[in-house]
Amino acid sequence: MKVITTxxxxxxxxxAGERAAIASAEKDLDVIILSLVPPRRSHSAAAQGGMQAxxxxxxxxxxDNPTIHWLDTVKGSDWGADQEVARIFxxxxxxxxxxxxxxxxxxxxxxxxxxxxxxxxxxxxxxxxEAKEGLITARDFGGTAKWRTCYTADxxxxxxxxxxxxxxxxxxxxxxxxxEAIRLxxxxxxxxxxxxxxxxxxxxxxxxSKATVIATGxxxxxxxxxxxxxxxxxxxxxxxxxxxxxxxxxxxAVQFHPTGIVPTDILxxxxxxxxxxxxxxxxxxxxxxxxxxDKQELASRDVVSRRMKEHMLKxxxxxxxxxxxLWLDLRHLGEEHLTTKLREVYxxxxxxxxxxxxKELIPVRPTQHYSMxxxxxxxxxxxxxxxxxxxxxxxxxxxxxxxxxxxxxxLAETVVAGMVVGxxxxxxxxxxxxxADVSLAENTVQIEKDKIANMLNNxxxxxxxxxxxxxxxxxxxxxxxxxxxxxxxxxxDGLRGIVKRTENVQVKTDAPGMNPELSQAIRIEGxxxxxxxxxxxxxxxxxxxxxxxxxxxxxxxxxxxxxRTLARWPESxxxxxxxxxxxxxxxxPPGNRGYGGGQQIDMKESVEEYNTNVDSGQRAEGRIDPxxxxxKRLPKEAxxxxx
Amino acid sequence: xxxxxxxxxFRYNPTKENDQPRIDTYEIEETKRLNVxxxxxxxxxxxxxxxxxxxxxxxxxxxxxxxxxxxxxxxxCRTLTSDLPDTIELYPLPFFKxxxxxxxxxxxxxxxxxEKVESWIHTQKEFDPTAEExxxxxxxxxxxxxxxxxxxxxxxxxxxxxxxxxxxxxGATGLNRIxxxxxxxxxxxxxxxxxxxxxTDEGVFGCIGMMACDDxxxxxxxxxxxFSFIRRKLSGIALAKDK
Numbered sequence: 001m002k003v004i005t006t007x008x009x010x011x012x013x014x015x016a017g018e019r020a021a022i023a024s025a026e027k028d029l030d031v032i033i034l035s036l037v038p039p040r041r042s043h044s045a046a047a048q049g050g051m052q053a054x055x056x057x058x059x060x061x062x063x064d065n066p067t068i069h070w071l072d073t074v075k076g077s078d079w080g081a082d083q084e085v086a087r088i089f090x091x092x093x094x095x096x097x098x099x100x101x102x103x104x105x106x107x108x109x110x111x112x113x114x115x116x117x118x119x120x121x122x123x124x125x126x127x128x129x130e131a132k133e134g135l136i137t138a139r140d141f142g143g144t145a146k147w148r149t150c151y152t153a154d155x156x157x158x159x160x161x162x163x164x165x166x167x168x169x170x171x172x173x174x175x176x177x178x179x180e181a182i183r184l185x186x187x188x189x190x191x192x193x194x195x196x197x198x199x200x201x202x203x204x205x206x207x208x209s210k211a212t213v214i215a216t217g218x219x220x221x222x223x224x225x226x227x228x229x230x231x232x233x234x235x236x237x238x239x240x241x242x243x244x245x246x247x248x249x250x251x252x253a254v255q256f257h258p259t260g261i262v263p264t265d266i267l268x269x270x271x272x273x274x275x276x277x278x279x280x281x282x283x284x285x286x287x288x289x290x291x292x293x294d295k296q297e298l299a300s301r302d303v304v305s306r307r308m309k310e311h312m313l314k315x316x317x318x319x320x321x322x323x324x325x326l327w328l329d330l331r332h333l334g335e336e337h338l339t340t341k342l343r344e345v346y347x348x349x350x351x352x353x354x355x356x357x358x359k360e361l362i363p364v365r366p367t368q369h370y371s372m373x374x375x376x377x378x379x380x381x382x383x384x385x386x387x388x389x390x391x392x393x394x395x396x397x398x399x400x401x402x403x404x405x406x407x408x409x410x411l412a413e414t415v416v417a418g419m420v421v422g423x424x425x426x427x428x429x430x431x432x433x434x435x436a437d438v439s440l441a442e443n444t445v446q447i448e449k450d451k452i453a454n455m456l457n458n459x460x461x462x463x464x465x466x467x468x469x470x471x472x473x474x475x476x477x478x479x480x481x482x483x484x485x486x487x488x489x490x491x492x493d494g495l496r497g498i499v500k501r502t503e504n505v506q507v508k509t510d511a512p513g514m515n516p517e518l519s520q521a522i523r524i525e526g527x528x529x530x531x532x533x534x535x536x537x538x539x540x541x542x543x544x545x546x547x548x549x550x551x552x553x554x555x556x557x558x559x560x561x562x563x564r565t566l567a568r569w570p571e572s573x574x575x576x577x578x579x580x581x582x583x584x585x586x587x588x589p590p591g592n593r594g595y596g597g598g599q600q601i602d603m604k605e606s607v608e609e610y611n612t613n614v615d616s617g618q619r620a621e622g623r624i625d626p627x628x629x630x631x632k633r634l635p636k637e638a639x640x641x642x643x
Numbered sequence: 644x645x646x647x648x649x650x651x652x653f654r655y656n657p658t659k660e661n662d663q664p665r666i667d668t669y670e671i672e673e674t675k676r677l678n679v680x681x682x683x684x685x686x687x688x689x690x691x692x693x694x695x696x697x698x699x700x701x702x703x704x705x706x707x708x709x710x711x712x713x714x715x716x717x718x719x720c721r722t723l724t725s726d727l728p729d730t731i732e733l734y735p736l737p738f739f740k741x742x743x744x745x746x747x748x749x750x751x752x753x754x755x756x757x758e759k760v761e762s763w764i765h766t767q768k769e770f771d772p773t774a775e776e777x778x779x780x781x782x783x784x785x786x787x788x789x790x791x792x793x794x795x796x797x798x799x800x801x802x803x804x805x806x807x808x809x810x811x812x813x814g815a816t817g818l819n820r821i822x823x824x825x826x827x828x829x830x831x832x833x834x835x836x837x838x839x840x841x842x843t844d845e846g847v848f849g850c851i852g853m854m855a856c857d858d859x860x861x862x863x864x865x866x867x868x869x870f871s872f873i874r875r876k877l878s879g880i881a882l883a884k885d886k
Contacts, residue, residue: 037697038750040795041705098776104764104829106787109779134778152788158704159791166763169754177750178742200742201658229700263676266702321675340785344704351703351721353676465688511693513658513743 001445002205005436006032006174007429009193009209011181011236013039015157015411016393017215018164019418020425024211025171027426032207034179034196036231039165043217043229044414047157048269048344050139050149051412053093057110057135059128060147066090067638068145073406075593076143076300078546078556080253080372080402080564082584084634085379089400089409089416091633096415097136097150104163106152107136108341118276118332120296121286140274141407143300143595149408154269154344157411164415178514182522184212184239184389185444191389192435194239195445197522199514204449206441211429214239214375214391222527222534223368224472227260227267236395238526240375241533244571245385247579247621249397249564250373251530252537252548255405256481258304260367263322264352267369268345268362270407272330273297275341279308280327280361281316295595302404302547303596305366309481312365320363327361334358366481370394370410372401372547373537376566378618378626379633381421384566385622388432390425392417399564402583403546424627455521461506464521470498471531479535484551488539495532496575502528533567533576540578541565544598555599558590562603562610566621582617585631586610588639646673646729650686653734656693656743666732667691679712679719679731683745695743703861706794709736709801710745716801718861736801738810753795756817760840762824765832783828790823790869792862799856799866805849812849813841815856815866821846822869825876834880842881847873 008024010017013035021031035042056064070090074081101107112130116123119140128137141149152159168175178199185193185206193208216236220228240246258279259268273279279297281287291307292299299307308326311317317324330338330345335358338346342357349355355362375391376384377398383389392398393414398421400413455461478491502525507518543557544550563580570577586607592600603610615630648671655664669686680701687694699707701720708719711734713727724731739747756762799815806812813821821841824830841847847870857866 037699037705037707038753038795040753041699041707041750043700043705045794046700046702046704095772098774099770099772101776102764102766102768102770102829104827106779106784106791106827107776108788109781109784111781134780136776137781152784152791155788155792158794159788162791166757169757170761170763175754229705230698264701348702352678507692509693511656511659513656514695514746515693516687516695517692 001442002203003208003438003441004032004205005208005434006030007209008211008213008425009034009207010213010215011194012215012217012395013175013177014042014044014215014217014393015161015164015414016418017213018168019415020213020215020392020422021173022167022171023419023422024426024429025173027430029426029429031173033168033173033175034181034207035175035177036180036199038177039168039175040161042161043232044161045158046229047411048154048267049141049271049274050151050156050408051093051097051415052141052144052148052406052408053097053150053412054090054146054148055094055097055136055138055150056146057132058138058147059126060140061138064146064148068642069093069148071588071639071642072144073400073409074588076404076406077402078404078593079558079562079590080250080545080583082379082399083587084585084631085398086400087634088379088420089413092416092420093412096412096419099419100160100163100415101136103167105159107150108152110135110137121278139271140298141270142273142295142298142304143406149271149274151271153340154271154342160415180235180519181239183444183448184243185441186243186386187437187440189245189385190387190435192437193441195448199519202512202515204445206445208434208436208441210388210432210434211425212389213425214389214395215393216395218371218394219530220368220371222471222531223475224469225265225476226368227257227265233523234526234530235523236391237374237530238523240383240389240391241526241529241569243386244569245622246383246389247376247566247568248373248530248533249376249399249566250403250537251533251567252541252565253372253403253546254368254534255301255370255372255547256305256366257301257369258308258366259328259364260369261348261353262320262325262363262365265367266348266352268328268348268364270301272328272342272345275337276333278329280329281311282318283316284327287311287316292595299595300404301407305481306549308366318363323365325363325365328364329361330357331359370405372403372405373397378623380424380626381417382424382624382626384624387624388428390421392421399584403548427627452518452522455505455507455518456510458504458506461504462501464505464507464517464524467498467502467505467524468520468527471495471528475531475534479538482549482551483538485539488535491535492532492539495528495535499528499532529569536576537565537567537578555601557601558603559601562590579621581621582610582614585614585634587634587636648673648682648724649730650682651730651732652694652745654744655741656695657741658743673724677724679722679724680708682724683719696745704794706796709796709798710734711736711801716798716859718796736797738800738806739797749795749797756813756820760813760817760821762820764824764827764829766829767831777829779828783826787823787827790819790826793819793864794862796861798859798861802855802859804853804855805851809844809849811845813845815869818847818873819864819866819869822873825873838877838880841873842877847877
């Protein structure tokens with residue numbers, strides 16, 4: 001068995017993983033990055049719209065600061081976020097944007113003087129401050145008080161990832177692409193590496209490390225109909241769940257993006273609406289102002305998606321062979337805008353659905369897009385219950401997003417967490433000894449080899465593609481935007497059955513090499529189990545918060561549910577275990593978001609009482625104490641100064 | 644009535660003992676707006692479970708799925724079968740190392756290219772987290788973005804006559820990358836360094852001017868302009884030296 005040792009093993013070469021790897025390389029640590037694909041193919045590259053940071057350079061962002069960004073983020077989360085983590089994020093986002101500018105990102109810049117823009121459906125002239133000429137500019141995104149989303153046309157993820165990967169090359173960081181981590185090597189609550197399968201030749205090998213970092217992005221493909229890349233099958237979160245002790249948090253918090261195109265489910269950015277795009281119904285009537293008079297098309301994503309669905313349920317959707325949809329209207333933005341600032345969107349519409357957005361309406365509907373939940377980590381990014389294991393980016397529940405994340409906040413999170421958590425990882429690896437327990441590695445490798453042999457030798461087992469389709473069918477039908485107890489029970493029952501059936505998968509071909517069917521078969525147990533956590537978490541949470549909407553429990557219930565769901569799957573147990581912990585220290589007391597309607601049930605205890613139980617409640621769930629005391633980075637009541 | 648499409652696909656698994664390169668034929672019923680991404684997945688799931696190919700974003704953004712479709716290098720995800728005849732021939736991109744069937748190793752080549760052209764901002768300045776960002780005019784930012792739009796799909800190399808004969812040639816994508824840093828005011832590399840990088844046969848003078856790269860680039864990068872820009876820049880440097 002081949003064993004490769006390193007100080008820091010980073011699984012995933014998107015923005016979060018690469019930025020964290022650079023932080024360790026800067027401290028002269030030995031780093032290896034594993035990736036399913038060449039790093040620049042990672043799904044970060046597909047992010048279009050931008051990154052939120054309160055630079056306040058555009059005239060429409062004037063007066064912005066981290067406190068206002070933090071307020072938008074906490075409200076956006078429907079108070080499900082850890083407010084201190086949201087603060088760490090908002091404070092560091094401007095630094096990260098400037099750092100990326102220093103490294104080479106060609107951010108769009110302020111051009112002083114007047115220009116025409118569309119705001120709330122009306123053409124308006126704004127005058128950019130000449131004194132800000134040449135500084136990083138911003139566009140409007142949903143759920144924000146200011147224009148705050150930094151961008152490079154509609155290829156922001158692409159340019160930032162290319163810049164980041166350039167740095168990886170510059171630092172000489174080792175990247176092993178086409179490699180899939182399939183099991184963590186751990187013992188007595190300490191992670192010492194991972195079992196890895198080569199997607200080039202099928203070899204199974206062991207990597208042993210002081211710190212292991214999961215940065216594999218989301219699991220959107222479990223839903224089938226998703227904006228996510230086809231590699232986003234929850235491989236990283238499954239690594240954590242598979243340990244039996246590391247919890248996945250808030251898996252029921254699933255974001256549906258308002259504008260997936262129909263068919264194909266490819267995303268067109270929120271920047272379309274930020275730049276003035278409108279949502280229309282079957283009568284080409286603009287309906288959002290009726291539901292959300294203030295924010296209109298630019299309420300938070302959970303709210304816009306819910307309103308779209310609500311409107312379609314009233315019979316106002318457009319019928320098509322690919323199901324019901326609504327329209328996104330960009331025609332008034334004009335050819336110049338659509339072929340420069342929204343060029344990717346233009347290309348996607350032209351190539352994939354044959355629609356010219358300069359002249360035609362774009363068919364859109366809410367589509368699975370993002371996972372607020374994930375591997376539960378403390379504010380240093382350290383996983384609960386597992387020393388030496390870190391997670392960041394979409395795969396983690398760090399938890400700045402709570403039950404709904406704002407557009408532009410996740411792409412920014414990748415680089416901010418990469419910087420902040422990356423530092424903590426480097427600190428940890430610097431003071432840790434390598435535990436090269438080769439027999440432990442061998443035993444762990446053997447578990448996977450046996451599993452694979454079973455699948456290859458099985459002559460009368462389940463078809464993996466059929467299982468995959470059954471999983472997504474249950475989620476799409478029962479665990480979508482509007483959820484009911486009845487539907488969720490159906491999903492939980494069905495998924496329990498499927499989880500069992502994943503033990504009996506048959507792979508039809510034993511072809512050596514990447515064997516794509518075997519790759520899918522290796523992932524299917526994790527996909528089924530995570531689908532069950534999503535459905536069961538949603539069934540248990542008898543309230544509506546952010547993107548989690550229960551028709552039978554329409555109110556946000558702060559008396560009973562101001563908490564974070566934690567789900568573990570103890571080894572060799574038939575069912576997962578659900579527990580709950582406080583969301584974190586509260587500074588902004590739960591209140592009304594100012595959009596989305598909805599009812600609230602007030603907390604029973606005072607904020608002070610709630611806060612005294614945060615540390616003990618989280619420690620009881622296995623939180624490793626972070627390097628700084630809880631709440632230290634959360635300035636008290638700074639929000640009171642915001643008008 | 645939908646058509647029955649015939650896919651003739653290059654098959655070869657280099658990790659399989661005694662496997663021989665061959666063309667296998669499959670049939671599939673065409674559905675409305677079928678693209679090669681969907682078609683290949685249907686084939687894998689119903690007829691050829693060991694068929695190897697690469698897709699990631701399936702939205703024309705990531706550059707993974709380039710292959711030869713009826714003799715032309717292009718992105719499979721955004722190729723509609725309705726634009727093709729009844730028989731569709733699929734081959735892996737030439738030039739790159741074959742991993743199996745339609746899958747090639749673009750990652751290693753592009754990584755080495757990035758090392759060769761030192762594809763990063765060369766600057767003596769340290770990042771100061773407390774300082775305002777350095778200013779740049781938006782027109783310059785847009786110009787850099789235009790060059791930065793390359794998705795490393797490798798179609799330009801598959802279409803390149805020079806690189807088939809002279810594999811050390813940087814290709815249109817490599818020269819475009821150099822052009823991207825040449826116009827970036829943050830990069831402090833001087834004329835001499837640029838000159839050494841691109842004045843060789845590996846660089847801009849290796850090109851024999853067939854310009855298929857420009858024809859096949861799926862992102863419509865202005866590669867013709869990139870070549871002439873770099874040539875002009877080099878001549879300028881050379882002439883200045885002569886004086």
